[in-house]
Amino acid sequence: MALLVQKYGGTSVGSVERIEAVADRVLKHKQQGDDIVVVVSAMSGETNRLIELAKSIQGTPDAREMDVLLSTGEQVTIALLSMALMKRGLQAKSYTGSQVRITTDSAHGKARIQDIDTESMRADLDAGRVLVVAGFQGADEHGNITTLGRGGSDTTGVALAAALKADECQIYTDVDGVYTTDPRVVDSARRLEKITFEEMLEMASLGSKVLQIRSVEFAGKYQVPLRVLSSFVEGEGTLITTDGEISMEQPAVSGIAFNRDEAKLTLKGVPDVPGVASKILGPVSEANVEVDMIVQNVSMDGTTDFTFTVHRNDYDKALQVLEVVAKDLNAKEVLSNANIAKVSIVGVGMRSHAGVATNMFKALAAESINIQLISTSEIKVSVIIDEKYMELAVRALHSAFKLNDPTAGVSEA
Amino acid sequence: MALLVQKYGGTSVGSVERIEAVADRVLKHKQQGDDIVVVVSAMSGETNRLIELAKSIQGTPDAREMDVLLSTGEQVTIALLSMALMKRGLQAKSYTGSQVRITTDSAHGKARIQDIDTESMRADLDAGRVLVVAGFQGADEHGNITTLGRGGSDTTGVALAAALKADECQIYTDVDGVYTTDPRVVDSARRLEKITFEEMLEMASLGSKVLQIRSVEFAGKYQVPLRVLSSFVEGEGTLITTDGEISMEQPAVSGIAFNRDEAKLTLKGVPDVPGVASKILGPVSEANVEVDMIVQNVSMDGTTDFTFTVHRNDYDKALQVLEVVAKDLNAKEVLSNANIAKVSIVGVGMRSHAGVATNMFKALAAESINIQLISTSEIKVSVIIDEKYMELAVRALHSAFKLNDPTAGVSEA
Structure with missing residues (x-):
């Protein structure tokens, strides 16, 4: 009982x-x-x-x-x-x-x-x-x-x-669980039997709208096993639980998340001195624009390139702010692009599996998809690519990490 | 304030x-x-x-x-x-x-x-x-x-x-106060400035649906001055208050109430012995029929006639019960009539004014309206008449007690 x-x-x-x-x-x-x-x-x-x-x-x-x-x-x-x-x-x-x-x-x-x-x-x-x-x-x-x-x-x-x-x-x-990726993009997308709270958080924040982030955080904090099921279709759904509940056999990657809600802005040739990042992002956040990815490349000739992404709705506002900042900092130029997509691989298995990122880049290269930006966390690798390649990239990665193969999925504890 | x-x-x-x-x-x-x-x-x-x-x-x-x-x-x-x-x-x-x-x-x-x-x-x-x-x-x-x-x-x-x-x-x-009677029946019906709780209770229980009886009882019990006003039209409404607040000059009758929701049943020729009333009304109330007026005439030859009124919705049920009771009691016959109306005069002034009932009967007689039943309380006289004379009776009484004359109404304290 x-x-x-x-x-x-x-x-x-x-x-x-x-x-x-x-x-x-x-x-x-x-x-x-x-x-x-x-x-x-x-x-x-x-x-x-x-x-x-x-x-x-x-x-x-x-x-x-x-x-x-x-x-x-x-x-x-x-x-x-x-x-x-x-x-x-x-x-x-x-x-x-x-x-x-x-x-x-x-x-x-x-x-x-x-x-x-x-x-x-x-x-x-x-x-x-x-x-x-x-x-x-x-x-x-x-x-x-x-x-x-x-x-x-x-x-x-x-x-x-x-x-x-x-x-x-x-x-x-109204969905019957958490999927390896969006079934509308990848036919062979598979319902996960289990996923960890951390993975779910990454999936949710990356655009998978099955659950509110806040409730997943809450469940993780209090270690409440959470199950997502359909109201309309009988099934086991997906159990969201702690690491320990999930088999050691688990593969490197649990799912592929993606969204095309972002836009990219770059300030080229800003002085590579302490404090420059806050001089750029300060005015942006004062304008109530939330920043997602932030990448700064290595310095050349004492200047560097500074890139970040924002929600596409904030694109115009962010661009206006950046034009002003560029003048203040004597930046070379402002580059911007709203036609981008973010694709991410998510999985707690990454912690113990080497070469996951390399495999991701290899799979994208095999499809001749150029990577514009890279950002990583402990259980996630995200790349920014041209929007038009998004579906192709998701399908390539889904296949490369064998997510359509149930025996390679998150296996039962 | x-x-x-x-x-x-x-x-x-x-x-x-x-x-x-x-x-x-x-x-x-x-x-x-x-x-x-x-x-x-x-x-x-x-x-x-x-x-x-x-x-x-x-x-x-x-x-x-x-x-x-x-x-x-x-x-x-x-x-x-x-x-x-x-x-x-x-x-x-x-x-x-x-x-x-x-x-x-x-x-x-x-x-x-x-x-x-x-x-x-x-x-x-x-x-x-x-x-x-x-x-x-x-x-x-x-x-x-x-x-x-x-x-x-x-x-x-x-x-x-x-x-x-x-x-x-x-x-x-949605009404602007309590009236001497229903303005739809008597054109010259007049809004009362004041009325006592007791009068209001009699008016309400007799079919004037301005206020729920329960709230009037409650207000009377706790001596809360109650005022009925219109949400839609500006005005002073009617103040419902205690006896003492109302002038001594007040006329005998404050209002005329009426309803045609009742039906009358008579058991003729039942033995005039103790306990007969309960033998008749017991089965009626057991059938969940509520009785309003009850009248028993004086006895002749050791038998009497017993009459009561019920809500018209309960008429058929009450009649069925009564047919059985009539056999048990060896009554002569059962008479019944659903085409009746009850008309009442209400006023605390009756306590100190003699002859109020006589004036009522005189006014009805002047219109050749036959009275079938009479019942009185301290501040009310009710009569049952043929339904078709109801409006005529109400207008005659409204005029006989000069209710259309504001100086004769419940005057201000």
């Missing part, structure tokens, strides 16, 4: 029919003898409806009142799902964030969970009840309703699983 | 525009120096939408979860109205029933208020804030969300006014 926390997003509870389907799934797990805590989001569309209402009254709605308003979305879902469970003969009980006592700080709209009182939930679980908890919400120490911001329901799920010491936190979404 | 509790029903907050109009009215009162606590219902239509959702899932929705669901309706309104007040430069703060700490019993769907914690509200009022409280809801001692049932928002308003010792509880509705 396991204690499972199951989280269903807005699409999974988007209609009465889908709520009934969730109830069916919960019933099945309960019949298998598991204890279940369900975390739900607002029905899809509801949050946007409420935001529109608020904005039609107050251009920038008051943050406290916005939370009072938005929290009703999940409250509707918990009541309806509890009813659907009772119709199936289960004992069910709903909890708002305040009722659980999910205590947060007072940062309305982006509150952070500080404490979860499990006493009442524990008693209800012992009494055989299925608990249905409103995701995305809590209350501060004064009883003001707060919301956790984007991806907040995932965070609620993970936090409850940690507080209740659940065996698994299951995140039901 | 007065402390006012203002309650706005679903129609008054039924759209963004109407919420803005409520905010304008609150601003005006606040600018006049009053402290304001606003109690609001769910936006009109919202409660029905939620009930439909629930019923589509669970035929008879679980009572606890229904309250979790329905309470979101008012929660949306308090957030939106608070935003509208802030847009006008007021400091505003919303309170759910749980946040006030409106403690109720655990009778979901028809909970009774046990206690109201005014500490936090008092501090916010002292800080100059307008408080916006969700009507219709509270929480039991375990923190379960409860709702107060029909007319619950009126009850919340009156209970808050009592707890905060407010100067007045103002109920904003």
Whole structure:
């Protein structure tokens, strides 16, 4: 008998029919003898409806009142799902964030969970009840309703699983797991059975939008096994877990991530003296532009070339700032390119496998793909290439690292 | 400077525009120096939408979860109205029933208020804030969300006014006050400036649907001056208050109430012995039929006639029961009539004015209206007449008691 926390997003509870389907799934797990805590989001569309209402009254709605308003979305879902469970003969009980006592700080709209009182939930679980908890919400120490911001329901799920010491936190979404890469780009992309938290974080931050980064960080920190599954298709999904849970046999690379949301800017011929990097990036960040990759080449003749990437939406703004900086620093010229793509290989296996980066570069060279920039972390190698070669590069790497071969994938522990 | 509790029903907050109009009215009162606590219902239509959702899932929705669901309706309104007040430069703060700490019993769907914690509200009022409280809801001692049932928002308003010792509880509705009788029946019907709680109770229970009986009882019990006003038209409305507040000059009759929702049943020739009334009405109430008027005529030849009225919806059921009872008691026959109307004169002045009933009967006789039944209380005389004479009777009585004459109405104290 396991204690499972199951989280269903807005699409999974988007209609009465889908709520009934969730109830069916919960019933099945309960019949298998598991204890279940369900975390739900607002029905899809509801949050946007409420935001529109608020904005039609107050251009920038008051943050406290916005939370009072938005929290009703999940409250509707918990009541309806509890009813659907009772119709199936289960004992069910709903909890708002305040009722659980999910205590947060007072940062309305982006509150952070500080404490979860499990006493009442524990008693209800012992009494055989299925608990249905409103995701995305809590209350501060004064009883003001707060919301956790984007991806907040995932965070609620993970936090409850940690507080209740659940065996698994299951995140039901519209995809059936984490893939070696995007199946729309590579036909032979394969669902991973397991992946580590660190790999998942790299995959997520590189554009794989299965889970919110914050909830993965949270799960990693509290060592809550996290499983991504489909609400609509039966399957095992992908288990996100700690290093130790994953076989030693594991291959160097677990997945290929990519995105074409970035643009590249280079300042050529800036003086190679201490402080120049901050003179360049200071004004950029003051303009609220976030920088992703930063590469500085070796110096020649006392000057160097400084390159960085930004989100493509910030491209124009960053370019304007850089033109000014270039004059101040007497730089030779500003180069820029928005037609780029970032392709990355991710895998904790890299730590113990030599030559992974070399294999990556070799595979790209075999397709005559020029590498414009390289950046590495302990479990990731990213390259910037011409946008038009992105799909080709992803397919070449997927094949080079044998990711289509299940026996070479992340094997079961 | 007065402390006012203002309650706005679903129609008054039924759209963004109407919420803005409520905010304008609150601003005006606040600018006049009053402290304001606003109690609001769910936006009109919202409660029905939620009930439909629930019923589509669970035929008879679980009572606890229904309250979790329905309470979101008012929660949306308090957030939106608070935003509208802030847009006008007021400091505003919303309170759910749980946040006030409106403690109720655990009778979901028809909970009774046990206690109201005014500490936090008092501090916010002292800080100059307008408080916006969700009507219709509270929480039991375990923190379960409860709702107060029909007319619950009126009850919340009156209970808050009592707890905060407010100067007045103002109920904003779609009518501009309490009238001497229904203006749709009598053109010259006149708005009353004042009426006593007792009169209001009689008027309400006789079909005048301006206020829920429960909130009037509550206001009377705690001596909270209650004012009925229109959300849409400026005006003084009608003040419902205690006897002492109303002039001694007051006329015998304050208003004419009527309804055609009843049916009459008579058992002729039953033995005039102790216990016969309960032998007749016992089976009727066991069939869950509520009885309104009961009249027993004097005995002749050891037998008597026993008549009572029931709601017209219960007419068939009551008749079935009575046929059986008639056999058991060897009654002569059962008479029944669903085409009747009840017309009543109401007024605390009757206590000190002799001959009021006589004047009533005289006025009806002048129109050749036959009286089928008579029943009286301390401040009311009701008669049952043929349904087709109802309007005629109401107009005759309205004129006989000079209710169209403002100087003869309930005068100001």
